[in-house]
Amino acid sequence: MPITLYYLPLSPYCRSVLLTARAVGIDLTLKTVNLFDGEQLKPEFIQINPQHTVPTMVDGDLTLWESRAICMYLSSQYGKDDSLYPKDPKARAKVDALLHFDLSTLAHRWGLVFGPVKLGKLSKPSQESVDKFHEALGWLDGFLSHKKFAAGTDHVTIADHVLVANISSYQAAGFIIQDYSNIYTWLQRCKEAIDGYEELNGNDAKKYGDFVKSKITEK
Ligand SMILES: N[C@@H](CCC(=O)N[C@@H](CS)C(=O)NCC(=O)O)C(=O)O
Known part of the structure; x- marks a missing residue:
């Protein structure tokens, strides 16, 4: 039975699912x-x-939305082993915490930066939203300190798939990820370690960045 994904490659959330599907x-x-x-x-x-x-x-008979839940499902149901989404409760909790951080803080704050601009309500993001977004990036940078991959494993997990799809898109949109040395190093590592990175994420992250820039009409 085929698994159908309704998607748009420009969407970072869709790209995280593509990365997980390729990995499983x-x-x-x-x-x-x-x-x-x-x-x-x-x-x-x-x-x-x-x-x-x-x-x-x-x-x-399963219909599912919410990108992180889809990544959890695909890795649990079809993963050859539990490396992408660990079964051990403590290791899994680390992955889950990052997925929740991504949803409730990082992506949420990005929505406050770009949402009003995307809808044409503002000609550029408010300074307050940008500051709060940078605060979240700073937290992520701290989480990634001395870590090879996001959840503290020596291999990619779905936390990396989800975060990389977002972070690469923010970078393409002009957010200076280089200022965050741990994020920058981790991003480079993910680009090398994730199967199909450019094909499934890199190219469309750049297009997403161009889309964001095209919407910001005031410098
Ligand atoms: N938390 C959701 C967010 C999904 C979401 O907002 N997707 C956007 C595209 S990036 C969308 O479908 N927007 C169309 C709409 O809301 O009508 C997820 O991670 O899947």
Whole structure:
């Protein structure tokens, strides 16, 4: 039975799922939902996901949205071993904590930076939102100190997939990740260690960065 992913490559959240799927070695049937044309609001998609967000995955009788939950599911269900998403409660808790940090703090604060600009309410991000976003980047930089990969493992986990899709997009959008030496070093390491990095994430992170820059009309 094919696993279907409704997605848009520009979306960092969709790209994290692509990285996890590649790492577990499964093929996804990809269906593009063009958010720029409002395709997510069509009745056929609302029927699948009433919240009309991508990524949305359908695997048999399971329909799932929320990118981090999809990465957890794919690695738990199809991973050859538990390296991507450890079964050991303490090791898993480290991965989970980063996924929650990403959702509730990092990506959330990014939404406060870019959301109003994307919607045309502001011509550039507010200074307050940028400061709060940098505070979150600073925390992440601290978490990554003396770590090879984000959750403290010597190999990639889904925490890296999720964070790398976002961080590479922020970097492409002009946020100076180089100032955060631990983030910078970890990002370079992920680029080398993650299977299909450029194909599945790198190229579209750059396009996302161009999209963000195109929306900021005031310097
Ligand atoms: N927390 C969700 C966020 C998903 C999300 O907001 N996706 C955006 C694209 S980046 C979307 O589908 N927006 C269309 C809409 O909300 O109508 C996740 O990680 O999957």
